[in-house]
Amino acid sequence: MRSAALLSEPVLASAGRRARGLPSMSSLAEKDRPIVQLLLNTGTCPRCILRFCCVGSQMLYRHPHKDLLKDLQEFLRKSQEEEDTVCLDVAHPPCKRLRLEPGGEGADGLKHNGAVLQLPSADSGAAAVGCSAGNVCNVCLGILQEFCEADFVKKVCQKVNAADYQFTSFVFSVSLPPQLSVRERAAWLGVKQQMRNLGLPLPKDDIVQLKEAYKWIIHPQLSEELGVPADGKSLFEVSVVFSHPETDEECHFLATACPDCFKPAKNKQSVFTRMAVIKALEKIKEEDFLKHFPWPPSSPKNLCDALEIQCNNGAVFVAGRYNKYSRNLPQTPWIIDGERKLESSVEELISEHLMAQFKADSFNFSSSGREDVDVRTLGNGRPFAIELVNPRRIHFTAEEMKRLQQAINDSSDKIQVRDLQLVTREAIGRMKEGEEEKTKTYSALIWTDKAIQREDIAFLDDIKELKLDQKTPLRVLHRRPLAVRCRLIHTMKSEYIDEHHFRLHLKTQAGTYIKEFVHGDFGRTKPNIGSLLNRTADILELDVESVDVDWPPTLAD
């Protein structure tokens, strides 16, 4: 019956919620009364009080702050009337500030002079608001107050909309200042002590997490404002980082008590990180904690700051094949000692167009192997994939991809791209598999010191599956481990040019160093063209004719 009365007010206050089925203060039981009483009087906000009472009804948290406060006061008053004879805690002095409040009608709760925690009645709501609602909550520092209000939701959504992302759902993430854990612990110990003093059983310690309650409240509001559902699996993340000016100050005693939890780290501005504080809270003894951070703490001076409101879209992946027609173009930017050697690169020529269209923050280029700066890649080209990090735009039709490919191809005659398409992250693995397993074909222009005749090189065509022992080439030895690798030259076909030149077509196992197979690399690749011909041989030009990887799928023109 009592709870029915409690229920009625919020229903009227927010009629729009009626249809969704209503929770109520009936979620609170008599055993919660001392908790509500203690926390409400010491300056904790109604929603944090619900959390400490383990109220799991999401709807209830969404009620307006003011209504919740009234309901809690009502709850205390009603149960007080009901159990008029119950004498509450006499050991603890009441909240001084409350006693000074001219909340005259609270007298019906006052049975022993100054002994009972003073309860503001529903009628003295104004005074109570001065304590609990107008002031910053001493547990959540405003997270479940100001930062649940429509103004803040609007601010977040304005940021999101201004960032101009394509998204169909969102996941919301929050980072909270670490001293909230300290304050929550303090409140919890306060509650426990109160219960002990009253001779009541200790409450369950699985209170509702602040983050969880915050999301219950803010998700529906964000969802309505953004026009898309909240979804824990969404690739579009809206994140808010809250900070508080007094974090270091309030956590400082933990560093004295548990110095080993707070090791300075290079990339951290403060040693008081969330994880370090939680670890220290697990370690510190209860009495030590209470000594340094008794309940209730002095009322907080400041709200949390919403330090950052940021958006991030999950990466999208674009794959294709490229041809490289230049012998002065590296695959990736060539920078030595911070100085650029050549002005462009394959990855830049392709990525700059993708970056502009997808409006991404950055990109990561990968490919099925690579060619040297002076090597061309002909034929069907080399498979590549580009990860676009935090793209604003993510939806592209096949037609739009085709136009994008055309734009890349029109912009440079050094490269051409085909089969440009959106792919999944998983599919890229197929390209990397191919890197080791598949075959490649090359065409090399070779010079010899001693004169050659057609018949001197004809025998190369008959060699099949030639086994090489290839030491890591000197030209890459500075950045790769020293090893001897066994590689196969599947077939060779020679094309005589003149007494000192011939062209050699090779089909090889992926990972074979062709230049070293020709000149021998100080005899470190054996056998080599020089040793086979019994001459000194050198390679003048090299082209990749094909990279035999069947990914990404070929697209019709």
Place this chain on the structure above:
Amino acid sequence: MAAGAAGPGGAERYFTRWYKPDVKGRPCEDFCVLQHSNRICVITLAEAHPLLQSGKTIKNINYQISANCSRLQNKVSGKSKRGAQFLTELAPLCRISSSDGEEYTIYSCIRGRLIEVNENILSNPALLQEKPSTEGYIAVVLPKFEESKSITQGLLTQKEYEEVLLKRRSSAS
């Protein structure tokens, strides 16, 4: 690839040649350091070295440079070449004796980590004389990153070395 029709031969296009003549005061015991643009160095005998003069026959090549140090035991692992023997400028790499009873010590000439020694010349010593600056190399040394420029400062360029050779010839005649 820059090579024209004449062709430079071998892999030397990307290497700069540096010389250290009369090492340890021994006349004509000259060495050549081929430095790649990636800072890797290949240590070879220079053309004027007594071992490369006509009439010399190599009897033995020994990488055991002291009772408890053999360059053949050098093993490196990983990209960072852990476990390499560290060489100072005058660290011996090997000793080569010729059939006329002479013994020559081959020195590193530069500071750095020993990456590999050429084991091919053990089974085929003729390589050393036939192709001293390619397949007949002695060892590969990786200087420290921060020393990759300074290690060649005390060495002669190709041109300076040619002048040394000229002087030798004129003083001999």
